[in-house]
Amino acid sequence: MAGKRQRLSRKFFLRDTHVVARDLLGKILVRRRGKNIVACRIVEVESYVGHDDRASHASHGRTVRTEIMFGQGGHAYVYFIYGMYWCLNVVTERADFPAAILIRAGEPLEGIDQMKRARGREKLVDLASGPGKLCQALSITGTLNGEDMVTSKTLFMTDDGFKVRKQHLLQSPRIGVAYAGEHALKPWRYFMKDSPYVSRI
DNA sequence: GGTTCGATCCTCT
């Protein structure tokens, strides 16, 4: 584990989405409500970039729902899916360019009892090993959509100096986007090799 | 071990 935790800056999120995605691996996602803190280390993410990306919600244009993806990097894009689950993304790059990174999985670090309660599960690997699970564990819902993670007191990301070596990093096509034509094949899913906390192998 | 299927509702057509 490590050193002092430093919050990720605006500048961090304004860079190229795929670069930010790789850099997010190993960073810490923090959810704070009063004195209650729940945190996990990010082990799996996916990039959704530009209006050409048919897997991206933004490919259907600028709508009420996707407006936040067209905003400035650093904001949270939280959406509801399959009638039951929430998914957390962090918006990247400049305003008016639609791009975001789906936070797919994390390794529980802090507030583990709280996560177990929120999930109704005991095993660590069942707490945040998928985008829906992660949001449930961290109590992330639509009320956090649009939250500025650079300045927010309740949802933000930090760097504790943890380094992810290149040989511990893997890429693959994204999950659940078979409908997206040529973009379905792009290896825009980034995850930590050998981590038991990724959503699947 | 793997595969299928139901839950459940918001968003866009």
Place this chain on the structure above:
DNA sequence: GAGGATCGAACCT
């Protein structure tokens, strides 16, 4: 009115 950036239980083999 259809389908989805999911999950977990049930049902295969």
